[in-house]
Amino acid sequence: MSSTTTVLDEPVHSSISLPSGQTVRIKSETALEVDEIPIIDFSAIWSDDIAAKKAIAERVREASHRIGFFYCQHPGIDPKYAAAAFKQGKRFCALPIEKKLEVDTARVPNEYVGYHKMKGYNRNKRKQQDLSEAFNWAYDPSHDPEAVDKSEPSISIWPSDFPGFKEELYTYHTQLLQFARRMTRIFALALHMPEDYFDDYVKHPEAGMRIIHYPQQEASAVDQNGIGAHTDFECFTIVTQDGNDGLQVLNKDGYWVKAKPVPDAFVVNIADCFMRQTNDFFVSTVHRVINKSGRERYSLPFFFGFDRSKRLEAVPSCVSDENPMKYPIMTSGEYYHYRATNAKAGSS
Ligand SMILES: O=C(O)CCC(=O)C(=O)O
């Protein structure tokens, strides 16, 4: 990625309070093209070479602590699965609104599944409604090769008479699910814990996914977002981008940094549960999307978190007598419900 310096707007110094409890200062609406998000080669993730995995983990540790974002390159997943999922997502978004509203997210209170209509949210309040629409679906044990109980029902809702949609989306979801379990082991090593430290937390994981569609935005960054500044709820998010610019990450100095698409790479970001469990050692970084690419933008974020029944206890390497746990302990399920309810209350 190139490193060009962009002249900044006059500082706006706005501050945003987030449902995670963080307050962040934003110094400019202009996004910078700088190399702050490292590109990490993940080829060794599927191997049994512990030294190679520890080498990845040390780079993940640095990135997760400093900026909470990194590129995961060469993940070893055939791109044909993402291509098929994008195709289905575009097919869904092209449906008439009445058909999409058959699976309106309002039908499932407190859960983030179903269809979120275009301009349905205004996450940062000060601008026009966010210019995006999305379809979300949840973990389904019947599509998990490692499921403990495949008969357990899933909370997702699906459009009727739409063959291929659910199947193709789960085919890619299953690839990412297996990858995310491996990734959890890299995160355990990154926290200087045994590789299997989180294994029991991810047997019945929280693993929601969405296809999100951003039309090309005419309004300026000062007036509108595709998705407003926010943090994600779970442990980490794996984003498959479609090749079009738009994702931006707020760095510690309060400037937006572009997370441009990188070939054969996901963008991975730390989310709030991991920030809490690591007692802020990992940072859950604020991000947003503004699509000025001149094209439609689609992306496929996969949100991975721990079993809802597990308590979000501090990771032992992240607490000490001098650095006690900052957050009250609750289960993952309690935290997700609180955040999903709060997020949906912001819709209109
Ligand atoms: O579209 C993207 O690249 C990111 C979307 C996102 O941040 C989200 O859905 O939480």
Ligand SMILES: [Fe+2]
């Ligand atoms: Fe996000």
